Amino acid sequence: MTASPAGGERAADTAELGPASQEGEESRAARAYRALEEQIVTLRLAPGTAMTESRIAALLDMGRTPIREAIQRLAWEGLVTIRPRLGILVADINPADFARVLETRHALEILLTGSAAHLASRDERDRLGECARAMRDAAAGGDVDAFLREDKTFDEIVAVAACNPFAARVVAPLQTHSRRFWFRYFGESDLNSAAWHHMELMQAIASGDVALARSRADDLMHYLRRQAMTLTGGLER
Numbered sequence: 001m002t003a004s005p006a007g008g009e010r011a012a013d014t015a016e017l018g019p020a021s022q023e024g025e026e027s028r029a030a031r032a033y034r035a036l037e038e039q040i041v042t043l044r045l046a047p048g049t050a051m052t053e054s055r056i057a058a059l060l061d062m063g064r065t066p067i068r069e070a071i072q073r074l075a076w077e078g079l080v081t082i083r084p085r086l087g088i089l090v091a092d093i094n095p096a097d098f099a100r101v102l103e104t105r106h107a108l109e110i111l112l113t114g115s116a117a118h119l120a121s122r123d124e125r126d127r128l129g130e131c132a133r134a135m136r137d138a139a140a141g142g143d144v145d146a147f148l149r150e151d152k153t154f155d156e157i158v159a160v161a162a163c164n165p166f167a168a169r170v171v172a173p174l175q176t177h178s179r180r181f182w183f184r185y186f187g188e189s190d191l192n193s194a195a196w197h198h199m200e201l202m203q204a205i206a207s208g209d210v211a212l213a214r215s216r217a218d219d220l221m222h223y224l225r226r227q228a229m230t231l232t233g234g235l236e237r
Contacts, residue, residue, distance in 0.1 A: 028062065028063070028065075028066040029065075029066040029069040029070060031062070031066070032060060032062050032066035032067050032069065032070035033069070033070035033073050033074070034152070035060050035062075035070075036056060036060065036067070036070050036071070036074060037070075037074065037079070037152075037176060038145075038148070038149070038152075039059070039060075040074070040079050040080070040090055040180065041148060041176065041179045041180045041183055042144075042145060042148065042183055043180075043183065043184060045090050046090065047090055047091060047092045047093045048089065048090060048092055049089070049090040050086075050087050050088070050089055050090075051087055051088045051089075051090070052087045052088065053067055053068060053071065053088070056071070056088070071088055075088075076173075077172070077173035077176060077177075078091060078173060078177070079091050079173075079176065079177070079180075093180065093181065093184055095181075095185065095231035095232060096231070096232050097177075097181070098177075098178070098181040098185070098227075098228040098231055099225065099228040099229060099231075099232065101174050101177045101178055101181070101228075102174075102178065102221060102224050102225045102228055103225070104174055105171055105174040105175070105178065105221065106218075106221040106225070108167050108170060108171040108174070109171065109217045109220070109221055110214050110217045110218055110221070111162075111164070111167055112158055112159070112162040112164060112167055112168065112171065112217075113158060113162075113201060113204075113205055113213045113214060113216070113217040114210050114213055114214040114217070115161075115162035115163060115164055116157075116158045116161035116162040116205050116213070117204065117205045117207070117208055117209060117210045117212075117213035117214075118208070118210050119161060119162065119163050120161035120205065120206075120208075121161070124157055124160070124161040125205075125206040125208070126206075127157050128154070128157055128202045128203075128205055128206040129202070129203075129206050131150050131153050131154050131157065131202060132198075132199045132202040132203060132206075134146070134150045134153075135147060135150040135151070135154070135195050135198060135199055135202075136195060136199060138150060138191075138195070139191050139192050139194075139195035139196075142188060142191065144183065144187050144188055144191055147191060147194070147195060148179055148183065151179060151198060152175075152179070154198065154202060155171075155172070155175045158205065159171075159172065161205075178224065181228070182194065182224070182227075185227075185231055186227060190227070193223075197216075197219065197220045197223050198220065200216050200219070200220075201213065201216040201217055201219075201220055204216040
């Protein structure tokens with residue numbers, strides 16, 4: 001069967017795009033996801049906000065295709081709800097959910113950080129050191145947004161270094177929800193302490209000490225869980 005000219009042109013266009021263009025599209029989708037996630041985590045897009053793809057594309061100055069992919073990922077993570085013909089709704093925040101998120105996240109963080117301490121490459125260890133220094137500077141300058149960006153970078157480094165994509169995929173949305181809860185209820189008042197706990201963990205992973213990394217991850221999770229309990233009256237702050 002002979003393909004129609006139009007079909008042939010479309011096939012040729014696709015072939016010409018090739019792997020490099022597909023990688024570019026994936027990169028744009030990743031940038032869209034990260035930009036939109038930050039807007040939600042930092043409450044610039046407040047809980048309950050109704051949006052459309054076109055509004056988000058204009059807000060982030062990006063095309064509709066990467067925005068659509070970012071929205072689908074955020075919907076899977078529970079940060080937005082897609083309502084056909086009604087638009088996209090930013091998820092509400094229930095203070096009691098912070099403790100549930102951390103309870104689920106706790107064991108996964110210990111698993112991933114221990115694996116990362118054992119398996120990380122030299123480059124990944126160097127990047128953790130850079131991330132720790134940038135986080136220290138963010139805390140010293142009172143820059144909560146910069147701290148959250150470095151926290152996201154930290155999570156991404158560990159996700160790759162741990163060589164366990166199954167655990168990394170499960171924990172990633174829990175980490176994002178945790179950042180959102182932390183920003184909403186603690187933010188600047190907890191910045192220095194939060195940065196210190198994260199830097200201790202990064203340094204332990206970078207050192208290659210598996211037992212210490214697992215211990216520091218456990219410390220961080222217990223620290224965050226104590227915070228979460230204050231939101232439901234479980235502890236005095």
